[in-house]
Amino acid sequence: MHxxxxxxxxxEHNLKNINIDVPKEKLVVITGVxxxxxxxxxxxxxxxxxKRRYVESLSTYARQFLEAQAKPNVESIEGLSPxxxxxxxxxxxxxxxxxxxxxxxxDYLRVLYARIGIPYSPxxxxxxxxxxxxxxxxxxxxLPENTxxxxxxxxxxxxxxxxxxxxxxxxxxxYERVKIDDSFYEFDDLPMLDKNKKxxxxxxxxxxxxxxxxxNRLADSVETALKLSDGILYVEIVSIPEGAESKNKAxxxxxxxxxxxxxxxxxxxxxxxxxxxxxxxxxxxxxYCNGLGTEIYFDQGLIVPNLQLSIAEGAVLPFSKSVISxxxxxxxxxxxxxxxxxxxxxxxxxxxxxxxxxxxxxxxxGSGNESISFTYDDGFRKSTVKKTFEGVxxxxxxxxxKTESSQVAEEMxxxxxxxxxxxxxxxxLKMESLCVKIAGKHIGEMCxxxxxxxxxxxxxxxxALNNTHxxxxxxxxxxITKRLKFLNDVGLDYLILSRKATTLSGGRGxxxxxxxxxxxRS
Numbered sequence: 001m002h003x004x005x006x007x008x009x010x011x012e013h014n015l016k017n018i019n020i021d022v023p024k025e026k027l028v029v030i031t032g033v034x035x036x037x038x039x040x041x042x043x044x045x046x047x048x049x050x051k052r053r054y055v056e057s058l059s060t061y062a063r064q065f066l067e068a069q070a071k072p073n074v075e076s077i078e079g080l081s082p083x084x085x086x087x088x089x090x091x092x093x094x095x096x097x098x099x100x101x102x103x104x105x106x107d108y109l110r111v112l113y114a115r116i117g118i119p120y121s122p123x124x125x126x127x128x129x130x131x132x133x134x135x136x137x138x139x140x141x142x143l144p145e146n147t148x149x150x151x152x153x154x155x156x157x158x159x160x161x162x163x164x165x166x167x168x169x170x171x172x173x174x175y176e177r178v179k180i181d182d183s184f185y186e187f188d189d190l191p192m193l194d195k196n197k198k199x200x201x202x203x204x205x206x207x208x209x210x211x212x213x214x215x216n217r218l219a220d221s222v223e224t225a226l227k228l229s230d231g232i233l234y235v236e237i238v239s240i241p242e243g244a245e246s247k248n249k250a251x252x253x254x255x256x257x258x259x260x261x262x263x264x265x266x267x268x269x270x271x272x273x274x275x276x277x278x279x280x281x282x283x284x285x286x287x288y289c290n291g292l293g294t295e296i297y298f299d300q301g302l303i304v305p306n307l308q309l310s311i312a313e314g315a316v317l318p319f320s321k322s323v324i325s326x327x328x329x330x331x332x333x334x335x336x337x338x339x340x341x342x343x344x345x346x347x348x349x350x351x352x353x354x355x356x357x358x359x360x361x362x363x364x365x366g367s368g369n370e371s372i373s374f375t376y377d378d379g380f381r382k383s384t385v386k387k388t389f390e391g392v393x394x395x396x397x398x399x400x401x402k403t404e405s406s407q408v409a410e411e412m413x414x415x416x417x418x419x420x421x422x423x424x425x426x427x428x429l430k431m432e433s434l435c436v437k438i439a440g441k442h443i444g445e446m447c448x449x450x451x452x453x454x455x456x457x458x459x460x461x462x463x464a465l466n467n468t469h470x471x472x473x474x475x476x477x478x479x480i481t482k483r484l485k486f487l488n489d490v491g492l493d494y495l496i497l498s499r500k501a502t503t504l505s506g507g508r509g510x511x512x513x514x515x516x517x518x519x520x521r522s
Contacts, residue, residue, distance in 0.1 A: 005046065009075030012048075013040040022046070024079065048072045050080050095292055096280055097501035100447050105483050105497060110274040112476045113443050116469040117436035119260045119269050128260040128269065128435070133226055136256040137219045140210075140235055144244035147210045150236040151221040152179060152202035152253075153228035158283060162195045170203050170228075177204040179236075202234055231258035232271075269432055277436075277443050279428035286428055289421035293428040293498075298393045299417040300364055307353035311337050315352040316363070316392060318415055332376065337363075339374040340389060366391030439464035447498040451487045454497060458484070 010018040052069035100106035119128040171187045179202045206221035233256040260269040278284040285291030314320030319333040367389040400412045420426030427444030434442045
């Protein structure tokens with residue numbers, strides 16, 4: 001009877017001592033008139049017993065989140081596997097939630113990369129080494145002569161608090177100025193800090209002008225700042241002599257760390273902590289997409305959906321009769337396109353697909369520095385203006401930025417689509433975070449693997465680690481592997497860890513509703 005679920009003596013609700021064998025691995029349909037007991041057999045007997053067995057197999061902690069299940073009125077059920085029904089709804093509406101975050105795998109991954117990850121230079125591809133105070137001094141001295149700068153020692157980096165004790169101590173040590181949240185203050189004029197807000201606080205160790213009389217002053221200030229800030233140094237450029245050649249400019253802040261730095265490119269990491277691998281934190285999220293991994297742009301295919309239409313027939317949809325309801329605006333855009341046609345010698349009545357690539361680029365992205373004579377007639381007077389053409393896409397972008405109307409924003413969204421962020425390639429994290437790798441993979445590449453691929457990668461990870469890293473990673477890898485095996489065993493081996501939770505289906509049950517993350521955690 002291994003191929004069947006064998007039910008004997010089912011008496012739940014209106015069932016009258018039913019005996020039945022239901023074949024496994026088959027699509028079984030239960031039919032009958034209303035009230036014949038179809039749901040009582042399927043849901044209230046078979047499913048109810050399966051769930052009861054599942055819940056009883058859980059830990060005491062997990063069972064507190066689920067209702068106690070009564071045994072259905074049946075003599076025996078054999079060949080039944082534990083079962084649970086999941087509510088068929090999106091598990092999370094948060095666009096930042098992924099399979100890895102919902103199952104807590106990502107939390108362990110962040111700690112793993114922070115503890116045994118090795119940073120690599122984006123310029124050379126070689127491991128990044130620690131910087132010394134003398135190397136930092138040499139790097140600063142490469143700035144043009146007579147450059148004015150501040151030597152800063154950060155004592156709070158994005159942390160909450162009032163920092164009265166720390167600031168008072170700095171004052172007792174003889175320091176006169178401090179930088180708090182992008183503003184400089186004398187110690188006599190310090191503002192009251194909100195203890196519930198995150199602050200950036202740096203002590204001004206020295207104000208220096210780079211010249212030949214500097215001596216050891218810079219080196220001494222660098223060493224002092226490093227001692228105050230636990231190995232981290234900020235050098236803020238106040239001004240650079242006019243005409244001096246430099247890749248830096250006034251206002252730039254150079255970051256140095258005794259921990260990691262590339263001597264070739266100047267790239268450095270201030271810290272390797274779990275928070276720099278979080279795309280929900282400003283310390284780890286890509287600054288261009290804010291940790292979403294995608295960027296929204298105006299799509300040519302949505303702006304001109306039908307290439308067989310001409311401009312006069314409304315090929316450029318945002319400026320067509322079907323969208324623009326105000327006659328004067330429609331007439332203005334028609335005359336703009338007619339002026340373009342006269343200048344570039346094409347017809348607004350020919351299909352858009354027949355226009356050359358050069359003309360299509362002008363329509364979408366503008367005429368660049370080339371001036372065009374635009375003639376406008378509002379019925380009262382006729383005028384000619386010579387100017388460059390911005391382009392349809394820049395015009396839409398400008399309108400999107402300036403509008404305060406939700407209706408206009410919704411209309412503009414019809415011509416937009418999403419693509420992977422060009423800065424982080426969809427990995428959601430800063431370049432600095434993606435430079436930290438384990439066994440040749442950064443955390444973004446790790447999360448782009450499927451569950452089954454991840455299991456295989458972790459199975460061979462030990463071969464790529466030294467003895468120290470093996471000891472550090474042992475418990476973390478055990479927890480990650482445990483969760484990956486669970487997902488693999490329940491048939492989710494095809495899921496990619498970075499897949500958005502909003503794209504997942506939760507399944508469906510008749511009564512019980514449980515989230516994806518709680519189901520996994522249980």
